[in-house]
Amino acid sequence: MSSTVERRTDAARSRRPRTILARAPQPDRRRRGRLGRSGRESLTGWLMVSPSLVLIALFGLVPVLWSFALSFQQNDLQTPGTWVGLKNYERLSQDPQFWDSVRRTVEYTVLFVPSTLVLSLLAAAALNRRIRGITVYRLAVFIPVVTSTIATGVIFSWLLDPDYGLVNATLSKVGLPTFEFFASPTQALPAVVLMTVWGWIGFGALIFLAGLQGIPTDLMDAAQIDGCSTRGAFWRIQVPLLRPVSGFLLVWLTINALQLFDEVYATTKGGPSRATTVVVYYLYDQAFKFFHAGYAAAIAVVLFVAIAAVTALQLRITREEPTPQEGRR
C-alpha cells in the first residue's frame, strides 16, 4: 500500500506538527473515542465512495461478469436461461452471417481510420495559425464533434439521397457520375465511411491541434532560421513529434470503428442486403430482434476480446517506437 496518493498525504502529515493536530478541537468526542482517528477517516472515506462504488458495481462490474455467464447460456431475455456450455461459441464459429459482419467491420475500420487520421492531421495543420477569423474556421471544423450520431445519420441520409440529395445534384452539375449511396449494396458501406469520417475529423483535428500547440515554438523557429520551408518543418519536425498523439488517436478511432452502430441504425438499418450489418448491428439484431441473448452475449465477449487485443497491440507498438525526443531506450 504505497501509492502516490498515500505517499503524498504521508509527506504532508509529517511536515505538519502532530501536536497541533492532537490538540485540535474535535466536534464529536464520543465517536472519536470509539473509532480513533484513522477509523473515522476510514469510515468517512467509505461513506464518500460508496454511492459511486455501488452504482459502478451494479452497472459496470456485475454486467461484465454477467455477460460472460450469459454467453454460456441460452436466454431469450424473458424466461430464465439454460446452460449450454460452449454451444454459442461453436455456433458463432460456423455462422456465415457473423463472419460477414466481422468482414464488414474490418473493411469499415480499414477505410475509416486512416482517412480520418490523415484528414484530421491536415485540418489541424491548417487550423494551427494565428490569423484573422481562425475562430470561425475552428468552429466549422469542430461542430460535428458535438453533433449526435443520430443527427449525423439523419442529415446524411438527406444529403446523400440518390434523387434529391445535394451531393448528387452537385456531382451532376459539374458533370461527374452520381451515386446510389445508401441504396446500393456496394456503395452503402463507403457512404457510411464518408459520413462517419465527417463526424470524426473535428475530433481528430482537435486532438492533433492540442498536440501541435504543445510543440515548443523555438523548434519551428530554429528550422525556419536553418532555411526549412513551412511544409518541410511540418513533415520533418511536427509530424514525428506528434507520434504519441497519433498513437492515441489510432487506438481511439479503431475502438470506435469496431463499435459502429448508431449511424448505421439511422441510415441503412444494416441493409441493403445486409451490406452494412457490422458486428454490433448483428449483436443488436440477435439480442433484440431474435431474442437470442446468450448468442448475442457471446458476440459481445468476442467484441470485448477484439477491442482489448487491438488496444494492447497498438499501445505496445506506439510505446516501443522511440520518439525523437527520447532517442533510443
Next chain:
Amino acid sequence: MRTRPSAWHLALVPIALLMAVPLLWMLVTSLSTLAETRRFPPSLPSHLEWANYATAWTDSPFARWMLNSSVVSVTCVVSNIVLCSLAGYAFARLRFRGSQLAFLAILATLMVPFQVVMIPTLLIVKHLGLVDTLPALILPNLVTAFGIYLMRQFFVSLPVELEEAALIDGAGRVRILARVLMPLMGPPVATVAVLTFLSVWNDFLWPLVVTSSPEVMTVQLGLSTFQSSHFTNWPVLMAGTLMSQLPVLILFVAGQRFFVSSIANTGIK
C-alpha cells in the same frame, strides 16, 4: 512563417465549407417547403418556411422528448458532479483499507465498451422493474468512472496545505470539500458537466434498448422513429433534427473555448 497569411485562407475556406455544408444544408432544408425539396437541382428556398418547426413540434411528442432528454441529462450532470467529487476526493486524500482495490475496480470499467454490458444492464433494470421509465435512462449514467478519475487527479494536484487550517479548526471532511475545495474546482467540475451532458444528451443505443413508449423516449431516439414515419417530409425532419441539437450547439458556440479544451484534454467523444 514564410507563407503569407492570406494563403492559409485559401486552404481554410474549402475545409471549413466542406465541414459546415451538412449542417448548413440541414438549416436550409428546415426552412424550405416540401415541394422545394423535390426539385432538381436543389435551390435555396424562396421564403423561410418556419411552419416546419411548428409541424415537427406538434406532429410528434417532440416537446415531451426534449423534456425527457433535459431531465435525464441535467439529473446525470448534477449527480456526476456530486458523486465524482465525493469519490475523487476520498480516493485522493483519505486513507482507508481497500481504497486501492476499489479505485482499480472502478478504473477497470473504463475499458469495457457499452455493447458488452448492454444486455445484462437491461436485465438488471428489468429486475428493478424500471424498463421503459426515465429512471432506467438515468440510473446507469448517475456516475462515471472517468469522472471519478478526472476529479481524483485534480484533487491530488491541489496542495494539502489548503485543508490544514480547516482540519485544525475541526471541520469535517465533507465541509472541507464543500466549503474550501469545491470553489477551486471550476475547471474539473465544468469538464465533468460538459462531458456528461454531451454523452447523455447524444446517447442513442441505451435509450433504444430500454425504452419503447413515445412518452418515455429521449429526443435522439424520438428523432430516429420520427425519421421512419416522416421519411419523405425532409423539411420537418430537418427542423426536428436541428432542434434536437440546439442545446448542444448553443452550449458549444457559447462556451467554445471551454468545450474544445475539455474534449481535447480528455479525449472523449
